[in-house]
Amino acid sequence: MRNRITELFKIEFPIIQGGMIWTSGWRLASAVSNSGGLGVIGSGSMYPDVLKEHIQKCKKATSKPFAVNVPMLYPDIDKLMDIIIEEDVKIVFTSAGNPKTWTSILKEKGITVVHVVSSLKFALKAQDAGVDAIVAEGFEAGGHNGRDETTTLVLIPAVKEKITIPLIAAGGIATGKAMLAAMVLGADGVQVGSRFVASEEASNHINFKEVVVNANEGDTQLTLKELAPVRLVKNKFYNEVQKAYVEGATTEELKTLLGRGRAKKGMFFGDLEDGELEIGQVSALIHDIKPAGEIINEIMSEFTKRKAEISSL
Numbered sequence: 001m002r003n004r005i006t007e008l009f010k011i012e013f014p015i016i017q018g019g020m021i022w023t024s025g026w027r028l029a030s031a032v033s034n035s036g037g038l039g040v041i042g043s044g045s046m047y048p049d050v051l052k053e054h055i056q057k058c059k060k061a062t063s064k065p066f067a068v069n070v071p072m073l074y075p076d077i078d079k080l081m082d083i084i085i086e087e088d089v090k091i092v093f094t095s096a097g098n099p100k101t102w103t104s105i106l107k108e109k110g111i112t113v114v115h116v117v118s119s120l121k122f123a124l125k126a127q128d129a130g131v132d133a134i135v136a137e138g139f140e141a142g143g144h145n146g147r148d149e150t151t152t153l154v155l156i157p158a159v160k161e162k163i164t165i166p167l168i169a170a171g172g173i174a175t176g177k178a179m180l181a182a183m184v185l186g187a188d189g190v191q192v193g194s195r196f197v198a199s200e201e202a203s204n205h206i207n208f209k210e211v212v213v214n215a216n217e218g219d220t221q222l223t224l225k226e227l228a229p230v231r232l233v234k235n236k237f238y239n240e241v242q243k244a245y246v247e248g249a250t251t252e253e254l255k256t257l258l259g260r261g262r263a264k265k266g267m268f269f270g271d272l273e274d275g276e277l278e279i280g281q282v283s284a285l286i287h288d289i290k291p292a293g294e295i296i297n298e299i300m301s302e303f304t305k306r307k308a309e310i311s312s313l
Helices: 004-009 026-034 048-061 077-086 103-108 120-129 152-160 176-184 206-213 236-246 251-258 262-268 281-285 292-311
Strands: 015-017 039-042 066-071 091-095 112-117 133-137 167-170 189-192 220-223 230-233
Touching (some): 004 133, 015 026, 026 066, 039 048, 048 066, 048 077, 077 103, 103 112, 120 133, 152 167, 176 292, 230 236
Parallel strands (some): 039 066, 066 091, 091 112, 112 133, 167 189
Antiparallel strands (some): 220 230
């Protein structure tokens, strides 16, 4: 299928794999790209030299386009950007910060820039900053999230109504049906995160993958809004956070409780009790671990089938 997103990224299907920390390395990104989507390396959990290694390995594993996601709050972001430019990465997704900071610099180097937002206000700011496309991520999404708690169902048409550049929907999308719904609402493509956590190529720990496929509706919750809102699986660490709230914890006390490396402990090392397990609400609809290519094929097959059924009504 051809539309503004497939043409922008030069890909077969308008499916973008989320650039998730401790999950989205070169194996997953290259597998998604080789299957017709856009694979994305998540640099937020990588040191600069590690990112360079993943980019180089991804180039060897695929001849198709791939991207790198860069959180704007990364402390050594200039080092990451230098590597991205040196390695001639063609597409960059920025998130969690001001798109004006890097958009013009990247575009001067011929790089396509996409910014992730959680509200209409920030979508408009990103468009004004000159980005090539926007990912609008609803409250359902896993990991760090927006403070306004706007759902994908509301956010996508609200953003579509006001912007002119291509729009990618994210948050709660793991199936072809959800992809079709997002595009009916006005999206040109979809970003899929949680579904790829439960893929064979994802670099996160098998313990975490099994938590995802065994999750039920209501097993995740958005919390820690005083620091950076994040959607987590309800485990021992989550319960400690809730207890801290009940006891009137200050922001500094919450920072101390979170500590350092909590997400790595949970998602990469598989500590299901004391680790931070970031996943979206849609985990309740994910029931198996399979290759990324099969996930892409499933989504597109269901999307095509449902679209045909609706067209025949």
